[in-house]
Amino acid sequence: MPYSLVIFDLDGTLADSFPWFLRTINDVADHFGFRRVREEDVEGLRHASTREILGHLDVPLWKLPAIARHARRLKAEAAAEISLFAGVEAMLGALSQSGIQLALVTSDSETNAREKLGDAAALFSHFDCAASLFGKPAKFRRVISRAGADPSRVISIGDEVRDIEAARAVGIASGAVCWGYAAPAALRARNPDHTFERMDEITRAFCPPPTASA
Structure with missing residues (x-):
């Protein structure tokens, strides 16, 4: 992976x-x-x-x-x-079952975030919330340290140009989704490492395909 x-x-x-x-x-x-x-x-x-x-x-x-x-x-x-996008729970569940740690870094409060995520909140190992508008790089570093992760094996996935910029500031990969606040063209112009047009593309990009049974 x-x-x-x-x-x-x-x-x-x-x-x-x-x-x-x-x-x-x-x-x-x-x-x-x-x-x-x-x-x-x-x-x-x-x-x-x-x-x-x-x-x-x-x-x-x-x-x-x-x-x-x-x-x-x-x-x-x-x-x-405010509801989750269709397919979020299935995507998060697939990543978690594949052994990938999940973290949430958001400008919202942790209380609000957990309420929005519902049962899916239990899939996250790390929360670092109430990020200031330009404060994500510091929170990324803190989450990476807490997770004991190698930055070369960490990716941030967001929907705004500043999410891509924050990932680059700390030397991790960036993923951009095309269904959020920023226009897809604006995101692609910043050359993220991955661009996702559908939720299931995240699952297919990061989860190994099932092996055929003997």
């Missing part, structure tokens, strides 16, 4: 939270005084980097921690509205 540890993002990767985000972002914008997102802006923002998005919305960096805390509270209140 090429990887012994897979570090997953949550929102947009395992949990289908983008529709909730679109319903909520302008209330958050009004609360914190940054620019609202117009419907015609959405596709362009999906092709932008995180710093470009912050610049377009005129979000001061010093407000980010308060915005993140507020968003986590809103997600907790809307837990029933």
Whole structure:
């Protein structure tokens, strides 16, 4: 097996939270005084980097921690509205049964993450949550250390450009899913090590095929 540890993002990767985000972002914008997102802006923002998005919305960096805390509270209140993508439980189960350690690094709280994952939370050996917008590299390093994993056999799987950048910052492989927040073209332009268009492609990429019985 090429990887012994897979570090997953949550929102947009395992949990289908983008529709909730679109319903909520302008209330958050009004609360914190940054620019609202117009419907015609959405596709362009999906092709932008995180710093470009912050610049377009005129979000001061010093407000980010308060915005993140507020968003986590809103997600907790809307837990029933956010479900896992189809096939997540089967994919995670297959990776775990193949002997691959699973970790979750997310900007959401661990409480919210475990609630969204449900029974699948038990498949994860490591949680490192409440990551700041640009804080994933430090959390990746901590998870890799806790897992006792060789970085050459670790991959991070996410749905945003910053997930690819964070993986490169710590010298691990990157995987990008095409069903989340960022546009597939924006992800492919960053040349991740793996690009997944369907959930079952993750299973087929990392799990050995079943051997034929004698």
